[in-house]
Every structure is written in C-alpha cells, then in structure tokens.
Amino acid sequence: MNGAQVAVAALEREGVDFIFGYPGGTIMPFYDALFNHAVRHVLCRHEAAAAFAAGGYARSSGRVGVCCATSGPGATNLVTALLDAYMDSVPLVAVTGQVRTDLMGTDGFQEADVCAITQPITKRNFLVDDPSQIAATLAEAFALARSGRPGPVLVDIPTDVLKAQVTESADLAPAPPPAAAPRAPDDAVRAAVARIRAAQRPVAIVGGGVRAGAVEAFRTFVALLGLPHASTLMALGAADPLDPHALGMLGMHGLKAANKAVQRADLVIALGMRFDDRVTGKPDRFARGAAVIHADIDATEFNKLIPADVILHGDLRDTLEALVAELVRSQVPRFDAWAREAQELGGALPSDRVAENVLSATDVLDRFFAAIPPEAIVTVDVGQHQMWAAQRARPAHPRRFLSSSGLGAMGFGFPAAIGAQFANPGAPVFAVVGDGGFQMCLPELATLRRYGVPAKVLLIDNQNLGMVRQWQELFFSARYSATNLADNPDFAAIARAYGIQAFAVSDPAEADATMAAFVAHSGPALLHAACHPTENVWPMIPAGMTVDDLMEARA
Amino acid sequence: MTCDLLLRDARSVARIINLAHRFNCRCTRIDASAVPGATTASFAFDGPAVALTRLRAQIDRILAYEAPAGARLPEGTP
Numbered sequence: 292m293n294g295a296q297v298a299v300a301a302l303e304r305e306g307v308d309f310i311f312g313y314p315g316g317t318i319m320p321f322y323d324a325l326f327n328h329a330v331r332h333v334l335c336r337h338e339a340a341a342a343f344a345a346g347g348y349a350r351s352s353g354r355v356g357v358c359c360a361t362s363g364p365g366a367t368n369l370v371t372a373l374l375d376a377y378m379d380s381v382p383l384v385a386v387t388g389q390v391r392t393d394l395m396g397t398d399g400f401q402e403a404d405v406c407a408i409t410q411p412i413t414k415r416n417f418l419v420d421d422p423s424q425i426a427a428t429l430a431e432a433f434a435l436a437r438s439g440r441p442g443p444v445l446v447d448i449p450t451d452v453l454k455a456q457v458t459e460s461a462d463l464a465p466a467p468p469p470a471a472a473p474r475a476p477d478d479a480v481r482a483a484v485a486r487i488r489a490a491q492r493p494v495a496i497v498g499g500g501v502r503a504g505a506v507e508a509f510r511t512f513v514a515l516l517g518l519p520h521a522s523t524l525m526a527l528g529a530a531d532p533l534d535p536h537a538l539g540m541l542g543m544h545g546l547k548a549a550n551k552a553v554q555r556a557d558l559v560i561a562l563g564m565r566f567d568d569r570v571t572g573k574p575d576r577f578a579r580g581a582a583v584i585h586a587d588i589d590a591t592e593f594n595k596l597i598p599a600d601v602i603l604h605g606d607l608r609d610t611l612e613a614l615v616a617e618l619v620r621s622q623v624p625r626f627d628a629w630a631r632e633a634q635e636l637g638g639a640l641p642s643d644r645v646a647e648n649v650l651s652a653t654d655v656l657d658r659f660f661a662a663i664p665p666e667a668i669v670t671v672d673v674g675q676h677q678m679w680a681a682q683r684a685r686p687a688h689p690r691r692f693l694s695s696s697g698l699g700a701m702g703f704g705f706p707a708a709i710g711a712q713f714a715n716p717g718a719p720v721f722a723v724v725g726d727g728g729f730q731m732c733l734p735e736l737a738t739l740r741r742y743g744v745p746a747k748v749l750l751i752d753n754q755n756l757g758m759v760r761q762w763q764e765l766f767f768s769a770r771y772s773a774t775n776l777a778d779n780p781d782f783a784a785i786a787r788a789y790g791i792q793a794f795a796v797s798d799p800a801e802a803d804a805t806m807a808a809f810v811a812h813s814g815p816a817l818l819h820a821a822c823h824p825t826e827n828v829w830p831m832i833p834a835g836m837t838v839d840d841l842m843e844a845r846a
Numbered sequence: 847m848t849c850d851l852l853l854r855d856a857r858s859v860a861r862i863i864n865l866a867h868r869f870n871c872r873c874t875r876i877d878a879s880a881v882p883g884a885t886t887a888s889f890a891f892d893g894p895a896v897a898l899t900r901l902r903a904q905i906d907r908i909l910a911y912e913a914p915a916g917a918r919l920p921e922g923t924p
Contacts, residue, residue: 353919377861394891406857407857407860409863410857410860410861410864411864411865411868414911415855415911439910589907590903590906590907591900591903591904591906591907593903594899595900595903
C-alpha cells in the first residue's frame with residue numbers, strides 16, 4: 292500500500308462514509324486511492340463549500356465531518372470553514388495535500404504553510420513527513436476532533452509521503468483511547484444546588500454544549516424545576532418545542548422575554564455556553580443582579596467574560612444528571628410562577644413596516660416554518676434572514692437548526708445543507724439564505740444536481756446586504772456604502788441553468804401556494820422570494836449595550 | 847506569570863507567544879530546548895491579571911490537546 296491508500300483505509304476505519312473535497316496536484320495520490328472506494332467523495336465546486344458541507348454533515352449528525360483539498364490555494368480555501376468549526380465546536384478533520392518534502396520551504400508551486408496558517412484555528416494540526424505515521428496520525432486526529440470540546444483538526448501530507456510505500460504492519464496503529472471527560476466535583480454540584488434552592492428568579496441559558504448528547508438531560512433538568520430557560524443561537528432546539536417555559540433565543544436579536552428574564556434573574560445557570568458578546572452585550576451590565584453557575588467542558592470558558600460563583604467543569608450531560616440527582620435528594624423547588632412571569636415579559640415579535648403588495652421577509656419565514664415538517668433540518672446563512680429564522684424556528688433538536696453562529700460566515704448555509712443531506716438522506720433539508728451569502732456559493736447548485744441531493748433553498752432576496760444596511764440606517768446616518776444589490780441576477784434562471792427546479796414569488800397573495808409547492812417538491816429546488824428591501828430585524832440590542840437599550844422599531 | 851512546560855510539539859512555543867500578544871500580554875522571557883517529540887519551554891509573561899489568567903487557561907488547553915490519553919513522551923525527554 293502507498294501512503295494515500297493507508298490514509299483512505301484509516302478514514303474507513305474511523306467510519307467515514309463521505310468526504311467533501313476538491314482535487315488538485317499534490318493530493319492526486321489520495322484521490323487515486325479514493326477511486327471506486329467505499330468511502331465516497333463528494334465533489335463540491337469550491338474548497339470552502341466542501342469544508343462547510345463537512346461542517347453541515349458533522350453538525351447535523353454528531354459524527355466527524357471530513358474534507359480534503361490540495362496544497363496552497365486549496366488548503367487556504369478551507370480556512371474560513373475551519374475557523375467556523377473551531378468557533379462552534381464542530382468535529383472536523385481536514386486532509387490537505389502538501390508539496391514534496393524536498394520542495395517545502397522553497398516557495399514551491401502551490402505551496403502554503405497551512406499548518407502555521409491554521410494553528411490558531413484548529414485544536415491541533417499535523418504535518419506527516421513519515422509515511423509510517425499516516426494511520427496513527429489520522430487516528431489521533433479523529434480522536435482529538437471528537438473528544439472533549441469537539442473541533443477541527445488538520446492533517447497535512449506531502450505528496451511524496453502519499454506516494455511512498457508503507458508496510459502493512461506500520462499502518463495498523465490502534466487509535467489512542469479517548470481522554471476521560473472531566474467530571475464536576477460533588478462539592479461544586481452541591482454548591483450549585485444550594486444556589487438553585489435559594490433562588491427566587493433563576494434562569495437557565497443553554498448553549499451549544501448541549502449538542503454533545505445532553506438534550507434529554509437538559510429537558511429533564513428544566514422540567515424538574517419548572518425553570519424558565521433561554522437559548523443561544525447554537526442551542527435552538529435544546530428545549531422541547533412545546534415547553535411553555537422556553538423563552539427562545541436571547542442576545543442582540545433575541546426575544547424580549549428571554550433577554551428581560553435574564554436581566555431580572557437572581558441566578559443564571561449557564562449550561563454549555565460561553566457568554567459570547569452577541570449574547571451578553573456589555574458584560575458588566577449583563578444580568579447585574581444574578582449569581583452565576585457556569586457548567587462547561589472547557590475550563591478556558593470559566594471567568595473569561597462573566598465571573599462565575601459556582602463552576603461545574605465537566606461533560607454537560609453528566610453535570611445535569613448530577614444536578615438532578617442532588618436536587619431529588621430532598622424537596623425539589625419549583626419556579627412555575629416565576630416562569631410564567633418571565634414569559635409575560637415578552638410579547639409578539641415586533642414587525643417592521645413593509646409596503647402593501649410587497650412581500651415581507653418575516654411573513655415568508657412565518658409561512659415557511661408553518662409549512663415544513665417538524666423533523667426538517669434547516670440551515671441558515673448569515674444576516675437578517677438568519678436572525679428572523681432563529682426568532683421563529685422551533686426545531687425539535689439542536690442538530691436540526693444549523694447556523695454559523697460564532698464566526699458568522701456568509702456562504703455557510705447552502706453547502707451546510709448539502710452536507711446535512713448526505714448525513715441524513717431521509718430527512719427534509721432546507722437552506723434559508725440571503726441574496727448576499729447565496730452568491731458566495733452559487734456554484735454548489737451543480738453539487739445538488741450531480742448527486743441528486745433533494746435539499747432545498749429558500750432565498751430571501753431583499754436586494755441588499757440587509758444586516759449591514761440595517762446598521763448603516765441605524766448607526767451610520769443612512770449612508771449606504773456598498774450594501775445595495777439591486778442589480779442581482781435572475782436567481783431562478785440560474786437555478787434552472789443548473790438543472791434545478793425553481794419557484795419564484797413576489798406577490799404576497801401567491802406566497803402560500805408557492806411555498807406549499809416548494810416544500811412539497813420531491814427533488815432539489817430553489818424558491819426565490821423577492822422581498823421588501825428595507826425590512827429590519829427587531830428587536831435589537833445595539834452592540835455593546837444591554838436589554839435596557841432594546842429597540843423594537845426605528846426611532 | 848511564569849510557566850514551565852513540557853510540550854510534544856515544538857511549534858506550540860510559537861503558538862503560545864502569539865496567544866500572549868493576542869491577549870494583550872507580553873512575553874518577557876523564553877527558554878526552550880527540544881529533542882524529537884518533546885520540548886521543554888520556560889516562559890515569563892507580563893500583562894493585565896485578567897488577560898494572564900485567560901492566557902494560562904489557553905496554555906493548559908493547548909497542553910491537553912497535545913497529549914491524548916495514553917500518549918507518552920519519548921525517552922530522553924529533557
């Protein structure tokens with residue numbers, strides 16, 4: 292076997308079924324090993340899309356997503372998606388080709404020091420210069436990607452190492468055993484429960500850590516206490532969609548009830564979340580009257596932005612189960628009355644002015660979420676449509692609402708839907724995208740077509756980079772610098788050119804029928820919704836401010 | 847703040863120095879020596895207390911990511 296064959300065999304041993312990638316010079320031996328192999332390669336039309344697709348695969352399934360690219364530009368095109376995976380704790384392994392070992396450091400053709408480039412945005416990366424280490428390195432990469440706080444790992448392999456012959460015995464390296472997850476100490480669990488028992492207005496905030504097998508434990512915990520709870524963008528779906536104590540998303544464009552309840556709380560129970568600035572606004576004014584219990588698997592998150600009174604360092608499911616076990620040792624407190632009060636702090640989502648007979652994006656999204664089946668997986672891109680969707684979505688599980696949350700990478704939504712569809716072939720998958728982000732990955736329509744992937748794209752086209760336009764309107768004296776996309780192409784015609792069924796709607800009177808036809812279509816499809824150009828996202832807490840500064844309409 | 851570290855990957859020395867600058871800290875002393883697979887490194891950092899605490903936590907995470915369970919440093923580690 293050569294090194295490339297060993298690498299592909301190592302991927303197969305890890306249970307990899309799909310690799311998302313794009314070939315090129317230095318990684319050709321790897322592609323040769325993939326030829327007619329059981330590990331299937333999905334050819335995307337850009338390496339960035341391949342890596343986002345691998346992210347969508349991983350986010351929707353919990354399994355490690357795998358992408359590959361050649362050296363130099365191929366490898367550097369993976370960078371944004373690797374950072375996206377790092378920010379959102381998504382298990383990903385990227386395999387990159389590298390120039391020959393004797394050319395490394397000579398500015399060789401398509402040479403990039405991708406290990407140096409990705410060092411701050413991966414859990415770890417490896418340059419494999421010994422073919423006998425390929426299998427062991429890939430095994431370590433997978434173990435690291437999926438263990439503890441998941442994240443991306445990059446394995447860079449020079450082309451001569453991929454071509455080199457490897458003895459059979461050298462490639463069968465056993466995977467290192469997974470590192471034991473930390474466990475919150477008993478005294479910390481008791482201290483947390485004492486805080487909960489003493490609280491009058493506790494609120495739980497659940498974050499992306501809940502994706503690591505903690506959804507049921509979270510639902511049990513909040514149900515036991517009748518606890519009101521808010522969610523970060525990463526954790527939408529952690530709560531049962533019918534849970535009356537769920538306050539929805541909090542933060543900059545979060546729901547009023549969620550933000551106000553947290554601000555009025557005397558105890559914040561932070562579960563697998565990291566107090567992102569889009570959640571807290573100004574940290575020293577966030578939940579001013581509250582003590583904080585912070586549970587996370589990553590010790591770097593404790594006291595990073597918000598000081599914690601009780602630290603629960605451990606796997607979130609274990610921590611929640613330990614809290615429940617400690618709570619039921621004596622009478623369990625109930626917070627139903629406070630939960631009802633918290634819910635009443637909100638109200639209907641504010642709507643923005645939209646001219647009659649012009650399609651409102653929020654109206655389109657209301658119809659969309661009413662039309663899709665409850666088991667649907669929805670990916671979103673980044674911008675206004677993302678926030679409107681997050682305000683309205685009621686996913687049944689966090690793996691059914693996928694968003695580039697920490698990084699906010701435009702161009703994520705559509706390829707992530709492709710990856711999610713490969714991981715979940717029987718599930719209805721929809722990408723909700725804006726006209727800006729969709730144009731960053733339009734060629735992936737070819738990927739849909741080639742593989743017959745039935746994922747569908749709802750395009751909210753307001754002919755603007757809407758979120759930036761909104762900020763320009765509100766904070767830059769309506770000086771609309773480089774946000775107008777009034778010269779957008781005919782998206783439906785583009786989809787049809789790729790052989791994709793296209794629907795289009797601009798008349799509100801036709802919205803229901805068109806949406807129904809789009810959702811019911813059995814194959815890949817695009818729905819182009821031509822929406823009002825200046826509809827804003829409300830509510831909004833301006834950056835660096837607090838819920839006290841919440842805006843619900845233009846001044 | 848001082849840190850005496852045993853690293854599997856010599857490149858982590860560079861990573862730690864970059865992190866210090868990212869956190870608005872300053873690396874005031876670095877001593878490192880290496881054999882294949884193991885590097886001993888001694889650092890001193892200056893900076894705001896909060897930033898130093900964050901830096902230390904990040905360094906601990908780098909160490910954890912470097913050493914999967916069962917990994918052993920090679921013979922002759924300095």
